[in-house]
Amino acid sequence: IVHTLKTNVPPLSVRLQKLKEVFHEKYGQWPVFYARAPGRVNLIGEHIDYCGYAVLPMAIEQNILAAVSVSDSKTIQLANTEPKYKDFSVSVDGISIDRENPQWHYYFLCGVRGIQEHLSLSSLAGMCCVVDGTIPASSGLSSSSALVCCAGLVTMEASQKSLSKVTLAETCAKCERYIGTEGGGMDQSISFLAEEGTAKLIEFNPLRATDVRLPDGAVFVIANCCVEMNKAASSHFNMRVVECRIATKMLAKARGLDWSRLLKLGDLQKELQVSLEQMLELVEEVLHPEPYSRDEICKTLGISAEQLCEDILSANTQHATVFKLYQRARHVYGEAARVLQFKAVCDSSPADAVAQLGDLMNRSHASCRDLYECSCPELDQLVDICLQAGAVGSRLTGAGWGGCTVSMVPGERIESFLQTVREQYYVPDARRSALEKQSLFVTRPGGGAAIFIEE
Numbered sequence: 001i002v003h004t005l006k007t008n009v010p011p012l013s014v015r016l017q018k019l020k021e022v023f024h025e026k027y028g029q030w031p032v033f034y035a036r037a038p039g040r041v042n043l044i045g046e047h048i049d050y051c052g053y054a055v056l057p058m059a060i061e062q063n064i065l066a067a068v069s070v071s072d073s074k075t076i077q078l079a080n081t082e083p084k085y086k087d088f089s090v091s092v093d094g095i096s097i098d099r100e101n102p103q104w105h106y107y108f109l110c111g112v113r114g115i116q117e118h119l120s121l122s123s124l125a126g127m128c129c130v131v132d133g134t135i136p137a138s139s140g141l142s143s144s145s146a147l148v149c150c151a152g153l154v155t156m157e158a159s160q161k162s163l164s165k166v167t168l169a170e171t172c173a174k175c176e177r178y179i180g181t182e183g184g185g186m187d188q189s190i191s192f193l194a195e196e197g198t199a200k201l202i203e204f205n206p207l208r209a210t211d212v213r214l215p216d217g218a219v220f221v222i223a224n225c226c227v228e229m230n231k232a233a234s235s236h237f238n239m240r241v242v243e244c245r246i247a248t249k250m251l252a253k254a255r256g257l258d259w260s261r262l263l264k265l266g267d268l269q270k271e272l273q274v275s276l277e278q279m280l281e282l283v284e285e286v287l288h289p290e291p292y293s294r295d296e297i298c299k300t301l302g303i304s305a306e307q308l309c310e311d312i313l314s315a316n317t318q319h320a321t322v323f324k325l326y327q328r329a330r331h332v333y334g335e336a337a338r339v340l341q342f343k344a345v346c347d348s349s350p351a352d353a354v355a356q357l358g359d360l361m362n363r364s365h366a367s368c369r370d371l372y373e374c375s376c377p378e379l380d381q382l383v384d385i386c387l388q389a390g391a392v393g394s395r396l397t398g399a400g401w402g403g404c405t406v407s408m409v410p411g412e413r414i415e416s417f418l419q420t421v422r423e424q425y426y427v428p429d430a431r432r433s434a435l436e437k438q439s440l441f442v443t444r445p446g447g448g449a450a451i452f453i454e455e
Helices: 014-027 104-118 143-158 165-179 187-191 236-254 265-273 276-286 295-299 305-312 325-350 353-370 375-389 411-426 430-439
Strands: 006-008 034-042 056-071 073-082 087-091 126-134 199-203 208-212 217-226 393-397 404-410 440-443 449-455
Touching: 006 208, 014 056, 014 126, 034 143, 034 217, 034 325, 034 353, 034 393, 034 404, 056 276, 056 325, 056 430, 056 449, 073 104, 073 430, 087 325, 104 126, 104 143, 104 165, 126 143, 143 165, 143 187, 143 265, 165 187, 165 353, 187 208, 199 325, 208 265, 208 325, 217 375, 217 411, 217 430, 236 265, 236 276, 236 295, 236 325, 265 276, 265 325, 276 325, 325 353, 353 375, 353 393, 353 404, 375 393, 375 404, 375 411, 411 430, 411 440, 430 440
Parallel strands: 006 449, 073 126
Antiparallel strands: 034 056, 034 449, 056 126, 056 199, 073 087, 199 208, 217 404, 217 440, 393 404
């Protein structure tokens, strides 16, 4: 139960003290509790959680922190310490989320509404809230999901209810769909289930997390390519979800299964009871590398264009005309296998563990770039620079199309690595150079979401 999430505030950190003062200045009262939800870096396993496959993230020290007071005012008042995110207030009975316009406060309201619906609360407590975030936005480190998780935690505590970490994670994963993102649940799961000092293998249906001890002697470094990508505001992400859904149905049909109820590539493997290697063989046998048209998909599945739009495409992929099913399925089954290999190497810790893990990360990036096409020129350039600078493995992390890379660097090379990446990627470009301080940093596995009560 979530009292495991509750701790007394340690001697107020400078950041918490500052947040407390901003809150008092804003609302003329003091917060009664604080909630924290961390961002995450996914070490390997990209774009496969929504296909039903395990992923391997760790929480990072950067997080979303909220200071909260509760009242019977029947309104939720939100403010952000970052001036570019405007104040927002809404009646507790009038919560609506505009998926055409993914503003920061709508992510917060996703978390509020998700917990309200899960707990079947007819009404909510009024709240005043100031949010402070240290996760760079649209960077692939899960700032938006951390905001949803933080809001879910705030709503649970303000309602004086208690939920398990797993229930909170599952609820917050579902409710981010209110803003139109069809994610798979990795980000919310690690935000709640993370523990300091260990990465986690996160598996779904049912949701569970297993410790993964990372090898000694290697350090993980995050580098932001400084291209922003907002998942809810673009259709790239949901397009991949849809391509995987169609690939599932085409493969199922070829194997004589009831394809209409199968949505995920992982469910198809379970149904067929074969290995990931055999799934890759099936992809080679059934799907062609040339893109599929709507017409070919409808003919193969025996459905009308209307059925395709209504039953299979999502709201922001209705315009799509071509679908790369072979490439997407090959990435998913290959990446799912790499996650299991990564964990096996961490568990058995052979002498060359660091080199083996680096190789898996490099193959993951190549697959994201060439088969899933979720990289961008800046990410590819940054990965190349990181490898030349001494990383044994480097890959994009998060949804891609911008955001961050994660690199595995032998401990003794870390100083020269950071200097080389700084000089080759950040210094030559004025905009990147200005962002470098928060864009390039060493990270360690951090703790999960928590509520703090001040003594």
